[in-house]
Amino acid sequence: MNIERQIKQKIYAKKHEFFLIIPLGLEKIASEELKTFNVEHKVEKGGITVEEKIDKLYELNLRTRVATRILMRIANFKSLYASNLKNGIAAIEWLLFLKENSNFTIIVKSRKSKLYHSGLIEETVVKEILKYSEKNSLNYKFDKDGHKIYIRVENDRATVSIDSSGEMLYKRGYKKYSSIAPLRENIAAAILLKYWDKDIKLLDPMTGSGTFSLEANLIKNSIAPGLNREFAFMDWNNFKEKSFNFIKKSILNESLNEKTNIEASDINSELIEKTKLNFNSFETLEKPQVKDFFDIIPEIDKGFLILNLPYGLRIEKNKKFYSQIAKKLRKDFKGWQSVILYPRDISFPLDGEIMKFSNGGFPINLLFSTIK
Secondary structure (H helix, E strand, O other): OOOHHHHHHHHOOEEEEEEEEOOOOOOHHHHHHHOOOOOEEEEEOOOEEEEEEEHHHHHHHHHHHOOEEEEEEEEEEOOOOHHHHHHHOOOOOHHOOOOOOOOOEEEEEEEHHHOOOHHHHHHHHHHHHHHHHHHHHOOOOEEOEEEEEEEEEEOOOOEEEEOOOOOOOOOOOOOOOOOOOOOOOHHHHHHHHHHOOOOOOOEEOOOOOOOOHHHHHHHHHHHHHOOOOHHHHHHHHHOOOOHHHHHHHHOOOOOOOOOOOOOOOOOOOOOOOOOOHHOOOOOOOOOEEOOOOOHHHOOOOOEEEEEOOOOOOHHHOOOOHHHHHHHHHHHHHHHHHHHEEEEOOOOOOOOOEEEEEEOOOOOEEEEEOOOO
16 A cells, blocks of 8 residues: 555544643643634643544644644554564554654653653664664654654553644744743733633733733734644645645634734833834734833723733842732722732732642742732
8 A cells, every 4th residue: 555545544534632732730721722613622631632633633733822732642552561662663654744854853751661761762762763764765864853753651551642733832933032931822822811801901011022912912813823833744744735724724714903902011111122023913913112010000990901020039039029019909900800920939919819830840820810
């Protein structure tokens, strides 16, 4: 059987299992998002499993605002010993995914299994893929920047997956500038999806590089976050370019181009000049302004305020900063809904609902409150 026929029968004609990697603590929000796509799924700790045909993989990469990356499961087999792993990897028809002259790398995770040595697992997998390459004259190369092959050995079973996304999905492709340690776009989007009514004015007065305002604009105008970037699956041997282009065009046609009631600002004038470069990607967004949060007096009684508070040694030592923020909110923002992000080791003097998560490994508290 030639490879084209195999691709049609083994890839296009069947449903496959896809795993969306989700930041811990945001699984429920990601699940609610998938419901809006009419996608059946199963929620797990740190991810969501979907069983669909390959076209849905394209759509999910384009649409999802919350996932970090999406893996496609390609094999699952018993793996008590290295010989089991060797035979399982040897049985995979790698040409269904990896084109001639492809580079690949291996990411290994093992737990609760006799086969636990990650170095041995990687060596075994690499050797078998290169053996397959040589047998079929494909010139595959092991390279850290190549296609990511994930090997998870758990409870003496091996699951083999291939990364479909490439760069992390929070890299939307529209940002020209990022501040130091910015909040990741998928986390900002998850927060907005959970707490923000997109018909209510959003005030982003410590905007930094503009992540919250930019993500809010995408949500408000129904713009899929992946429309402006490429994905790893586009370099797979089974990639259906016509199907992908049709799906992308259909999603693009859902986009709106309406002015958004989003106001972004920051006290740092040098930062704002750089952040304007990001806002230039969207005509619908008002450019960010240089303002001190403590000078802002809202002109409306109700709105949505998002504060991604600065942190670091200088701020952490100045505990008064947080009490000054709370005092300002009570004085001038009564009736407003607020989301406040701050370091987990700080106690913020305002009542509300707290959610815990991490951004780039840094532990953060989210406080949601209706200011009284």
